[in-house]
Structures are given as C-alpha cells and as structure tokens.
Amino acid sequence: MESEVVVKARAAKMGAQELALVGTDTKNKALAYLADELERQSARIIEANHLDIAAARNNGLSEAMLDRLKLTEQRIHDMAAGVRQVIELSDPVGRCLEEWDRPNGLHICKVTVPLGVIAIIYESRPNVTVDAAALCVKSGNACVLRGGSEAIHSNTALVAVIKEALKAAGLNPDIVGLLENTDRALVKELLTLRQYIDLAIPRGGAGLIRMVVETATVPCVETGSGVCHVYVDKDADLDMAVRIIENAKVSRPSTCNAMETLLVHESVLAPLMKKLVPVMKQDCVEMRGDDLARSVDSAVLAAEEADWETEYNALVMSIRTVSSLEEALEHIRRYSTHHSEAIVTDNPETAEAFLRSVDSAAVYVNASTRFTDGFEFGFGAEIGISTQKLHVRGPMGLEALVSYKYVVRGQGQIR
Structure with a gap:
C-alpha cells in the first residue's frame, strides 16, 4: 500500500503539469476567492487554531513558539492582504528574459517556466500554509506542505479553504497537498521522492533546517536561522538607534529577522545604555552583555560565549562592546547566520564600508532588520528567506519560484 506521501x-505532479498551462486570470481568480474566504471563515480557522494552542500549552511549548502558532483576526487579515498583493504582482511564468538570433538563422528565447512541485516543510506558523500556496499557485507550481504537528488543526482548516478556492476557479485542488499524518518518518520519504518533487524548502528552527538539508536528495534551498545583528556606530544618532533596536528586538521576537545581538562602539556605550536600558526593561527584555556593558548598568546579566551564536526567538538579547567598525565586522563574520545585519550611523563612509563588507542576505543602514520579509520588500507573501547563494538569496517571492527553458525556432537547420 502506498504511503500518503x-x-x-504524485497527485501534485499531475496537477503541476495542468497548472503550468493555466493563464494569469484563472490563477488570480483562485487567489481572490482565497483572500475573501480567509476573512469570511476566520472564526472557523481561529477555532481550529485554539485546539492547537491548547494542545501546545499542555505540551509545554515555549512562548516564542506559541506566538508563532497563534492566529488572530489581524493575522488572518494580514494573510489575506498578502494574497491580494500576490494577485497584483506580474505573473512570473512565460516571460521572455532575453532573445537573440544566431548566424545560422536560429532564434533563441529564454522563457520562464514553473519549477514543478515544491515540498515545503515548516514549523508552527500556520501563515506559511497560505503564503506558500498563494505563491506556488501564482508561479504555476504545485506544492506538498508538511507543517508541524503542533499546527495540524490550523493547517487542515486553512488547506480546506485553499482547496475550495482552487475548485471555485476550476483548478485541480490536488495542486496544494497537506500531509496530515504527522509521523516524522514521512518527511524523510518526501525529501527523497526525486520522481515527483522538484525542490524542497524548509522553514523553521536550525534543527529542522539542518535535518532537511542533510536528508534531502532533491534540490533544497537552505532558509537559515537568524542570528541578526545591529551595530551602533560611534557616529550614530542614539535616539534613532534606540527606536531601531526596540523594533528589531521587541516587535516580534519569535521571527528569524529579529535582532539577537547588539554591537556597540565603546565611545557611545554609556550614553546609549542610559537611553536603551529603561526601554528594554519596560519591554521585559533580558539583557546579557560583556563586562563593559555590565559595568555601565547592573541590569545587564553576564553573557557567555554561547550567547553570541544563539537565536533566542524570545525577549532576550546579547550586548557586545567593540572598539571599531572592523571589530564589529569581525564579530558578524564569526557569528552571523548570513540573514540580516544593520548599522546605525550618520557617517556615509562607515555605512558604505559596512554594506560592502557584510556577507548576509540583507544589509541595512539606519533601519530595522525586521524589514527582511517578502511583504515588506513588495514581493507579496514569501515562501522563505534564503541564506544561501544558489539559486536564490533573501526573501523568496514569485521570481524565486521559476526556472527557465530555451525556446529555439528554426527553418530546417541541421548541425
């Protein structure tokens, strides 16, 4: 007997072949229906989410993971808004990227095509279910989703709405599949189905990402964990720095684009901490710092070596004092997960040096790392944030979900 996987x-592969031929209007019709139904059926979705939340609390899930899991009216509205933004984006399929004629008369055109079937393995966040489905449908790809067991009720409710939208538009509902069996062994089977799966994308913590990358025999995009840094330079506007730090750490600490480590030039450490510590206390942020940071304010606990490489996903931050831009850059090179880094400075030369030197998917000057997000970049929903360099990097929107083929037209030429 064949497994659910x-x-x-297989059903997704067959559906992908049909979807690749579907026009933009039909795909947008399905997405419009999906956005409307998400909002109309929000009570049903939240009711299913409450079952997951209750079970997760009983199982001792951390507050950070509970925050990732939780759905509210506003979060469902945001999901619908992301779907509508995808509708407004250009269809990435069927575009001629470049074309040319050869001396022998052949005409060659490089045309974008869907990848095929994308396996998406993720934890906790039910919004990924909708984001992934919307982006895959618009880009002509089928997808097989495997969310975490802690979100099974939420994901089942969301996929039911997605399938309703596909049927309403006349599309094959099998182009979005959800693995309802939460046995982890099935994930490994999914990651080795080369005859059906064209790409695997993990979204979650470091352990999940490592498992997928090490297990997959299908092509895989590594979406990295986020040990993100903010460096406050000696020429920084300290009031601006406090606003950026608070936003990067506090606005949603469970996300991969939240700041984990604050680097501070020693010449502005004392005045910055005088402004920052009261804000962090008010936000209930635990601060762990080096000896200099602790000497400035007793509220700062002692940091250990492990703190510099930890993605807390919680209201915890580490603080390290540096004597120069070079020392800040060296710290980032050593501990960064190549996700997002920011500098706060009014010195344009220092800013440019930081931008040139930092090897991460997103690098900021005077802005929060929390902007590393497909919606904020104008991509609509995102399917992940890649920290590798092939084939995509950073927030992955529609353009990351197509490949290309060469269409060659001749008049009987032979070689």
Whole structure:
C-alpha cells in the first residue's frame, strides 16, 4: 500500500503539469476567492487554531513558539492582504528574459517556466500554509506542505479553504497537498521522492533546517536561522538607534529577522545604555552583555560565549562592546547566520564600508532588520528567506519560484 506521501506527491505532479498551462486570470481568480474566504471563515480557522494552542500549552511549548502558532483576526487579515498583493504582482511564468538570433538563422528565447512541485516543510506558523500556496499557485507550481504537528488543526482548516478556492476557479485542488499524518518518518520519504518533487524548502528552527538539508536528495534551498545583528556606530544618532533596536528586538521576537545581538562602539556605550536600558526593561527584555556593558548598568546579566551564536526567538538579547567598525565586522563574520545585519550611523563612509563588507542576505543602514520579509520588500507573501547563494538569496517571492527553458525556432537547420 502506498504511503500518503507518495499519493499526494504524485497527485501534485499531475496537477503541476495542468497548472503550468493555466493563464494569469484563472490563477488570480483562485487567489481572490482565497483572500475573501480567509476573512469570511476566520472564526472557523481561529477555532481550529485554539485546539492547537491548547494542545501546545499542555505540551509545554515555549512562548516564542506559541506566538508563532497563534492566529488572530489581524493575522488572518494580514494573510489575506498578502494574497491580494500576490494577485497584483506580474505573473512570473512565460516571460521572455532575453532573445537573440544566431548566424545560422536560429532564434533563441529564454522563457520562464514553473519549477514543478515544491515540498515545503515548516514549523508552527500556520501563515506559511497560505503564503506558500498563494505563491506556488501564482508561479504555476504545485506544492506538498508538511507543517508541524503542533499546527495540524490550523493547517487542515486553512488547506480546506485553499482547496475550495482552487475548485471555485476550476483548478485541480490536488495542486496544494497537506500531509496530515504527522509521523516524522514521512518527511524523510518526501525529501527523497526525486520522481515527483522538484525542490524542497524548509522553514523553521536550525534543527529542522539542518535535518532537511542533510536528508534531502532533491534540490533544497537552505532558509537559515537568524542570528541578526545591529551595530551602533560611534557616529550614530542614539535616539534613532534606540527606536531601531526596540523594533528589531521587541516587535516580534519569535521571527528569524529579529535582532539577537547588539554591537556597540565603546565611545557611545554609556550614553546609549542610559537611553536603551529603561526601554528594554519596560519591554521585559533580558539583557546579557560583556563586562563593559555590565559595568555601565547592573541590569545587564553576564553573557557567555554561547550567547553570541544563539537565536533566542524570545525577549532576550546579547550586548557586545567593540572598539571599531572592523571589530564589529569581525564579530558578524564569526557569528552571523548570513540573514540580516544593520548599522546605525550618520557617517556615509562607515555605512558604505559596512554594506560592502557584510556577507548576509540583507544589509541595512539606519533601519530595522525586521524589514527582511517578502511583504515588506513588495514581493507579496514569501515562501522563505534564503541564506544561501544558489539559486536564490533573501526573501523568496514569485521570481524565486521559476526556472527557465530555451525556446529555439528554426527553418530546417541541421548541425
């Protein structure tokens, strides 16, 4: 008897072949229906989410993971808004990227095409279910989703709405499949189905990402964990720095684009901490710092070596004092996960040096790392944030979900 994985992956492959031929209007019709139904059926979705939240609390899930899991009216509205933004974006399929004629008369055109079937393995966040489905449908790809067991009720409710939208638009509902069996062994099977799966994308913590990358025999995009840094330079506007730090740490600490480590030039450490510590106390942020940071304010606990490489996903931050831009850059090179880094400075030369030197997917000057997000970049929903360099990097929107083929037209030429 075939497993659920094989059945749904095969159905997705067949559906992908049909979807690749579907026009933009039909895909947008499905997405419009999806956005409307998400809002109309929000009570049903939240009711399913409450079952997951209750079970997660009983199982001792951390507050950070509970925040990722939780759905509210506003978060469902945001999901619908992301879907509508995808509708407004250009269809990435069927575009001629470049074309040319050869001396022998052949005409060659490089045309964008869907990848095929994308397996998406993720934890906790039910919004990924909708984001992934919307982006895959618009880019002509089928997808097989495997969310965490802690979100199974939420994901089942969301996929039911997605399938309703696909049917309403006349599309094959099998182009979005959800693995309802939460046995982890099935994930490994999914990651080795080369005959059906064209790409695997993990979204979650470092452990999940490492498992997927090490297990997959299908092509895989590594979406990295986020040990993100903010460096406050000696020429920084300290009031601006406090606003950026608070936003980067506090606005949603459970996300991968939240700041984990604050680097501070020693010449502005004392005045910055005088402004920052009261704000962090008010926000209930635990601060762990080096000896200099602790000497400035007793509220700062002692940091250990592990703190510099930890993605807290919680209201915890580490603080390190540096004597120069070079020392800040060296710290980032050593501990960064190549996700997002920011500098706060009014010195344009220092800013440019930081931008040139930092090797991360997103690098900021005088802005919060929390902007590393497909919606904020104008991509609509995102399917992940890649910290690798092939084939995509940074927030992955529609353009990251197509490949290309060469269409060659001749008049009987032979070689």
